[in-house]
Amino acid sequence: MNALLNIVHQVKNSFGLSANNTVRGGVHPAEHKQESTTLTIGSLALSKRLVLPLRQHVGHLPKVLVTVGQHVLKGQLLAEAEGNISAAIHAPTSGVVLAIEDALIPHPSGLPDQCIVLESDGQDTWGERVAIDWRHLDQPTLLAALRNSGIVGLGGAAFPTQIKLRTNPKVQIKTLVVNAAECEPYITCDDMLMRERAADILKGVEIAQYLLGAEECLIGIEDNKPEAAEAMRQACANSAVKNLQVIVVPTQYPSGDARQLIRLLTGMEVPNDKRSTDVGVQCFNVATLLALHRYFDFGEPALSRVVTITGNVSTPRNYEVLFGTPVTDLIAAAGGALDQTDDYIMGGPMMGFSLPSVDVPITKAANCIIASAPQLFAPPPPAMPCIRCARCADVCPVSLQPQELYWFSKSSNLEKARDYKLFDCIECGCCTYACPSNIPLVQYYRFAKSEIIAQDRAKEAADLARERNEFRLMRIEREKQERAQKHAQKAVGAQTEAAKEVLAVSANPEADAAKKAAIAAAIERAKAQKAAAAPQNIDKVEPAVQAEIAKIDARRDAAKQAVQAQLFESDPQDNK
Amino acid sequence: MSRSPYLSSAPSVSVIMVKVMLALIPAIAAYVWVYGAGILVTLALASATALTAEALMLKLRNRPIKPFLMDGSALLTAWLLALSLPPLAPWWLVVVGTLFAIVIAKHLYGGLGYNPFNPAMVGYAVLLISFPVIMTHWPAPLELAQAKLSFAEQYQFIFGASLPNGVQVDAISMATPLDYLKTQLTLHHQVQDITTASQFGAFGAKGGELVVWAYLLGGLYLLQQRLITWHLPTAFLGALALMAGAFYLVDANHFASPVFHLFTGASMLGAFFIITDPVSGPTTPKGKLIFAVGIAVLTYLIRVYGGYPDGVAFSVLLMNMCVPLIDAWTQPRVFGHSK
Numbered sequence: 001m002n003a004l005l006n007i008v009h010q011v012k013n014s015f016g017l018s019a020n021n022t023v024r025g026g027v028h029p030a031e032h033k034q035e036s037t038t039l040t041i042g043s044l045a046l047s048k049r050l051v052l053p054l055r056q057h058v059g060h061l062p063k064v065l066v067t068v069g070q071h072v073l074k075g076q077l078l079a080e081a082e083g084n085i086s087a088a089i090h091a092p093t094s095g096v097v098l099a100i101e102d103a104l105i106p107h108p109s110g111l112p113d114q115c116i117v118l119e120s121d122g123q124d125t126w127g128e129r130v131a132i133d134w135r136h137l138d139q140p141t142l143l144a145a146l147r148n149s150g151i152v153g154l155g156g157a158a159f160p161t162q163i164k165l166r167t168n169p170k171v172q173i174k175t176l177v178v179n180a181a182e183c184e185p186y187i188t189c190d191d192m193l194m195r196e197r198a199a200d201i202l203k204g205v206e207i208a209q210y211l212l213g214a215e216e217c218l219i220g221i222e223d224n225k226p227e228a229a230e231a232m233r234q235a236c237a238n239s240a241v242k243n244l245q246v247i248v249v250p251t252q253y254p255s256g257d258a259r260q261l262i263r264l265l266t267g268m269e270v271p272n273d274k275r276s277t278d279v280g281v282q283c284f285n286v287a288t289l290l291a292l293h294r295y296f297d298f299g300e301p302a303l304s305r306v307v308t309i310t311g312n313v314s315t316p317r318n319y320e321v322l323f324g325t326p327v328t329d330l331i332a333a334a335g336g337a338l339d340q341t342d343d344y345i346m347g348g349p350m351m352g353f354s355l356p357s358v359d360v361p362i363t364k365a366a367n368c369i370i371a372s373a374p375q376l377f378a379p380p381p382p383a384m385p386c387i388r389c390a391r392c393a394d395v396c397p398v399s400l401q402p403q404e405l406y407w408f409s410k411s412s413n414l415e416k417a418r419d420y421k422l423f424d425c426i427e428c429g430c431c432t433y434a435c436p437s438n439i440p441l442v443q444y445y446r447f448a449k450s451e452i453i454a455q456d457r458a459k460e461a462a463d464l465a466r467e468r469n470e471f472r473l474m475r476i477e478r479e480k481q482e483r484a485q486k487h488a489q490k491a492v493g494a495q496t497e498a499a500k501e502v503l504a505v506s507a508n509p510e511a512d513a514a515k516k517a518a519i520a521a522a523i524e525r526a527k528a529q530k531a532a533a534a535p536q537n538i539d540k541v542e543p544a545v546q547a548e549i550a551k552i553d554a555r556r557d558a559a560k561q562a563v564q565a566q567l568f569e570s571d572p573q574d575n576k
Numbered sequence: 577m578s579r580s581p582y583l584s585s586a587p588s589v590s591v592i593m594v595k596v597m598l599a600l601i602p603a604i605a606a607y608v609w610v611y612g613a614g615i616l617v618t619l620a621l622a623s624a625t626a627l628t629a630e631a632l633m634l635k636l637r638n639r640p641i642k643p644f645l646m647d648g649s650a651l652l653t654a655w656l657l658a659l660s661l662p663p664l665a666p667w668w669l670v671v672v673g674t675l676f677a678i679v680i681a682k683h684l685y686g687g688l689g690y691n692p693f694n695p696a697m698v699g700y701a702v703l704l705i706s707f708p709v710i711m712t713h714w715p716a717p718l719e720l721a722q723a724k725l726s727f728a729e730q731y732q733f734i735f736g737a738s739l740p741n742g743v744q745v746d747a748i749s750m751a752t753p754l755d756y757l758k759t760q761l762t763l764h765h766q767v768q769d770i771t772t773a774s775q776f777g778a779f780g781a782k783g784g785e786l787v788v789w790a791y792l793l794g795g796l797y798l799l800q801q802r803l804i805t806w807h808l809p810t811a812f813l814g815a816l817a818l819m820a821g822a823f824y825l826v827d828a829n830h831f832a833s834p835v836f837h838l839f840t841g842a843s844m845l846g847a848f849f850i851i852t853d854p855v856s857g858p859t860t861p862k863g864k865l866i867f868a869v870g871i872a873v874l875t876y877l878i879r880v881y882g883g884y885p886d887g888v889a890f891s892v893l894l895m896n897m898c899v900p901l902i903d904a905w906t907q908p909r910v911f912g913h914s915k
């Protein structure tokens with residue numbers, strides 16, 4: 001019977017007929033969630049030295065407010081949000097600012113970035129905490145207050161929360177979706193949070209619902225977390241908030257992708273060029289909602305988060321970890337790494353990345369650290385050519401054709417890749433997971449995306465340079481004509497030899513000027529050409545953007561190397 | 577550096593190929609039962625030729641030999657070709673066909689993953705065009721043959737020895753039902769009368785039916801193992817049955833029944849093993865349906881109106897040419913896009 005239903009489901013899927021709230025594509029790797037859920041959320045001894053990267057979120061760098069040597073209190077604002085999209089940084093404990101310098105941060109690029117280094121005084125003395133009476137304040141006031149809360153999306157995306165709560169006045173938000181799917185294998189921090197602090201999470205839900213004006217709230221949990229779902233149901237039953245609903249969805253990665261989850265829970269597909277708020281839905285992770293509650297009801301900014309430490313360690317567990325705590329301390333708390341550990345992954349095994357070092361700090365985006373060993377994550381065998389088996393297409397949650405994208409990315413046919421909707425790829429990794437030829441597909445997509453972005457930027461720069469140059473040439477032309485006119489007038493007026501001499505003398509500087517202009521134009525042209533050839537026209541952009549570009553470049557190089565390292569494949573095109 | 581995902585689930589290409597070959601075992605067993613063990617010689621011959629040619633081509637093309645030999649794709653091509661040839665086909669026919677499939681149809685187009693045409697079918701089509709007489713001369717099933725050859729005799733016959741004393745070629749071979757039907761129809765006989773001839777069985781060919789059932793069994797195993805999706809076999813067999821059914825309903829005297837079409841020739845082998853070759857086929861679900869229906873329609877037309885008794889090979893090759901178009905036209909709607 002099941003087999004029959006399965007076939008019906010497959011047939012419907014092939015014709016795009018399946019209902020909106022069924023799973024499309026996706027994969028179901030071994031979950032490995034059991035290991036880290038046997039113990040309650042632990043707390044970690046205070047680390048001596050905390051390193052707080054300024055960039056722990058998506059958006060602008062915050063502005064540093066403290067100086068080296070300054071003593072700060074727990075919860076004190078160290079750097080304030082600057083610009084439209086930004087997030088503040090607070091002191092996770094009391095202590096002294098040791099340095100403000102570049103240090104290694106947990107980022108796929110492996111590049112150092114600006115950090116505030118704090119030496120804790122061991123007292124953990126709180127600064128002033130002021131709860132906010134949100135029920136009696138209006139939305140703009142609350143959003144302004146939220147700006148320096150330091151709260152960002154804790155599901156891993158790290159997008160500043162106040163931006164997501166600032167809604168479009170034209171569209172009424174109907175539904176608040178709580179993302180509790182936690183679909184990546186190994187990660188259990190949200191699971192444990194729900195088991196232990198469901199009631200507090202719902203207090204955060206209440207705040208978010210109030211800020212958004214949402215009339216209903218749907219909580220999506222995968223069916224591999226029955227305890228968490230039960231805890232949330234209990235809490236919902238006891239909550240004063242109306243229209244709360246826990247919806248259990250099948251365990252199928254990547255159901256926790258916001259757009260996928262929204263479709264699963266509401267049946268609505270967010271159009272690719274729109275935000276979910278445009279269709280009346282906003283989505284928050286459970287940990288983010290809990291942070292909202294702590295901020296508004298207790299005046300505590302974002303100072304810590306729950307992190308799963310699992311994989312090849314002696315006691316996998318979840319810990320409440322202060323931001324800035326070195327990953328080494330977390331590993332030590334879990335009883336240390338076992339033999340054969342050769343790598344540490346931040347995030348899950350499907351979308352995470354290898355840490356450049358265990359000295360990097362835990363940041364707001366760090367939901368999980370996995371000690372990796374060959375027996376857990378075997379290095380992929382060498383890639384073979386694509387046999388067009390379309391397994392990748394079958395599992396792609398956004399219905400792309402990964403094998404075509406691969407072909408276009410590989411042959412650097414970037415325009416085609418864009419046509420085939422490369423930018424709709426969510427880099428979930430399902431395609432690579434399913435590929436029998438072990439092709440690192442996602443690496444190719446990351447590479448192709450950054451190539452396209454770089455090209456677009458280079459093109460913009462070149463266009464700008466060309467425009468400037470054309471304008472300059474126009475001006476030179478105009479000036480020439482004006483001079484020619486003057487000459488003609490003068491020539492008509494001048495009858496004497498002396499007058500001719502004057503003309504000769506005055507002609508010289510003009511010739512010089514024209515020559516100079518020509519040289520300048522040539523230099524400009526050469527510059528523009530250079531800019532077009534190599535996308536490095538970055539000397540005039542602001543440092544933040546420069547850093548971004550450096551990172552993208554590094555990512556590109558890394559992707560390139562990775563791709564090359566894994567391939568001995570293979571086709572005639574490669575040898576060109 | 578980001579090398580995620582760190583996990584992989586997929587069976588490797590070689591596991592897939594081995595499983596497909598496993599799915600062919602029942603059919604091979606049925607072959608031995610019906611036609612004698614000579615088919616094993618053909619299979620061995622094709623395999624050896626394929627592996628040698630593959631290794632040689634890899635060397636010439638400067639490719640690592642071991643992983644590509646181990647992927648099993650050459651072996652599978654050899655098996656499919658061997659199973660398409662008449663049992664007891666002379667050794668050189670097997671060798672030439674296999675060489676063509678591996679060297680020209682596969683490697684000259686860029687090797688595994690790059691061949692636009694189904695290699696086994698290219699080999700088959702070349703042989704059919706070049707040696708039509710041998711290719712359409714099938715041995716009679718042992719139960720029908722006037723003279724039964726032992727394995728040793730079959731072996732010697734394949735390698736060019738003449739038949740044992742007194743046995744004529746006609747005594748061990750007969751026209752295939754598809755072929756017989758075609759020639760008899762041109763002689764204005766009616767289908768009902770023609771199919772009473774001894775080579776016709778309950779559904780298709782006597783003896784051959786058993787092999788067809790075995791292919792079906794293997795095909796179901798492939799489906800169950802999710803090595804192929806339902807699209808291709810269902811659409812192919814369905815369209816073939818519909819088309820044959822329509823003609824049959826209009827004029828049962830001149831057109832064979834749909835069941836006959838499903839159970840003769842390369843229908844079942846094609847449905848599960850030939851048209852499901854991923855490399856030369858379309859990748860989108862809708863594309864697969866179009867591709868399979870196209871092959872079914874062409875196969876039927878060639879069988880009924882064409883110059884060759886069976887049409888699967890040519891139809892596959894013709895539809896292979898349309899694959900890029902089919903794929904481009906049938907791109908699924910991407911999440912969040914209206915079309």
Ligand code: SF4
Nearest residue numbers: 386387389390392435
């Ligand atoms: S899964 Fe791998 S081999 Fe199969 S079509 Fe996709 S990229 Fe090609």
Ligand code: SF4
Nearest residue numbers: 396425426428429431
């Ligand atoms: S990584 Fe991109 S192409 Fe691959 S399955 Fe995920 S969304 Fe589809």
